Amino acid sequence: MQGTSMTDEEALAYALNAFADSTFCLVRDWIWLDLDIPDRLQGELQLAGVKPVVMFAHNIVYDSARRWGESGAFVRSTALRSFSEGFVFQTRNTNYLLLGDGVRKRTDLKTLGLLI
Numbered sequence: 001m002q003g004t005s006m007t008d009e010e011a012l013a014y015a016l017n018a019f020a021d022s023t024f025c026l027v028r029d030w031i032w033l034d035l036d037i038p039d040r041l042q043g044e045l046q047l048a049g050v051k052p053v054v055m056f057a058h059n060i061v062y063d064s065a066r067r068w069g070e071s072g073a074f075v076r077s078t079a080l081r082s083f084s085e086g087f088v089f090q091t092r093n094t095n096y097l098l099l100g101d102g103v104r105k106r107t108d109l110k111t112l113g114l115l116i
Helices: 008-018 039-048 109-115
Strands: 024-036 053-063 082-084 088-090 095-098 102-108
Touching: 008 024, 008 053, 008 095, 024 109, 053 095, 102 109
Parallel strands: 024 095, 024 102
Antiparallel strands: 024 053, 082 088, 088 095
8 A cells, every 4th residue: 555655844834834733743654554344333433433443553753742752653543433545544633744654554443452
């Protein structure tokens, strides 16, 4: 799966302009995780306005809220709210810009819980 081919500097300039009033995080070495969830949870997610998808990144390039310390740390997102531009993974609190190549996988909630 391909994210944006922007350099870190180009992506930061893009994010500062596009998300001036919201939190954003630039990430590399990311994994898009489609979640296998029970039917009863599907409805709850729909009511909450999110999809059964999360993102895990091995490399935080920049976090506008400085939540995870220095760059190079890892992060697991909350559920996907929307995906746009081919590289903006939006959750309730953060716009993640997916930089470079990533991987798309399917997993279950038990396995997801072991990631962090």
